[in-house]
Amino acid sequence: MSLLRTEGLTRIYGGLKAVDEVDFTLPEGEVHALIGPNGAGKSTFVGMVSGRIEASAGRVWFDGREITHLPAHKRIRAGMAYTFQITAIYAKLSLFDNVALALRNRDRAAAQEALDHVGLAERGDQLAGYLSYGHQRLLEIAMGVAQRPRLLILDEPTQGLAESEIAEFNALIKRLAGETTILLIEHNMDVVRALAERITVLDAGRVLARGTPEDIHADPAVQAAYLGTG
Numbered sequence: 001m002s003l004l005r006t007e008g009l010t011r012i013y014g015g016l017k018a019v020d021e022v023d024f025t026l027p028e029g030e031v032h033a034l035i036g037p038n039g040a041g042k043s044t045f046v047g048m049v050s051g052r053i054e055a056s057a058g059r060v061w062f063d064g065r066e067i068t069h070l071p072a073h074k075r076i077r078a079g080m081a082y083t084f085q086i087t088a089i090y091a092k093l094s095l096f097d098n099v100a101l102a103l104r105n106r107d108r109a110a111a112q113e114a115l116d117h118v119g120l121a122e123r124g125d126q127l128a129g130y131l132s133y134g135h136q137r138l139l140e141i142a143m144g145v146a147q148r149p150r151l152l153i154l155d156e157p158t159q160g161l162a163e164s165e166i167a168e169f170n171a172l173i174k175r176l177a178g179e180t181t182i183l184l185i186e187h188n189m190d191v192v193r194a195l196a197e198r199i200t201v202l203d204a205g206r207v208l209a210r211g212t213p214e215d216i217h218a219d220p221a222v223q224a225a226y227l228g229t230g
């Protein structure tokens, strides 16, 4: 069964259709990458899925239930977690407290387990502000994972990471893949090829192509619009 589905999902800003009638299906358990040039509508699309941006038209279903008008906090409760393009950690709190805040409780075991997942278990008592940028991004993922989401949405998680940190990130997503469904907005095509089972390509708000990494790589429209320019 599909965990997430959209039908005709649209967001209009003034005269601009940032997302234009997007039909999208994400089966439970899949790692799916959403790619496309800058301004294609990727962040706007996941904003509507997560409830941070109101849809102008169209519908969204999560786990069989229509959630088009459900507030963001209720979607989190229903099992969605997401990290943003911009880091959203509290620098003056410990790693443990950051995760506990995301969990809205002080379940030490759950917070520790999430930090363990991302390889930061030893540092639970350190202040988050002292972490390297790459480790701050991993901490954000821990904050998402701690909630044991059914769907984890990651918006450009490898942006600004060093090569070694990207390798750590890839390994982390492979570990998580068996446990949760993952929707990944990603510009780094090496990461997409390493992780995604299926890809959707957005261009100017519309779905340009969808398929396996092989399908997408071979698609002439994608090459013209996107890969060829990379």
Ligand SMILES: Nc1ncnc2c1ncn2[C@@H]1O[C@H](COP(=O)(O)OP(=O)(O)OP(=O)(O)O)[C@@H](O)[C@H]1O
Residues within 6 Å of the ligand: 013, 016, 018, 036, 037, 038, 039, 040, 041, 042, 043, 044, 045
């Ligand atoms: N709040 C807003 N008001 C007006 N226009 C917006 C707003 N948010 C996004 N847009 C426009 O909508 C289009 C899609 O933007 P969006 O950020 O969703 O693209 P993206 O694919 O995530 O791009 P990037 O890869 O650069 O993050 C762009 O043309 C953008 O300028």
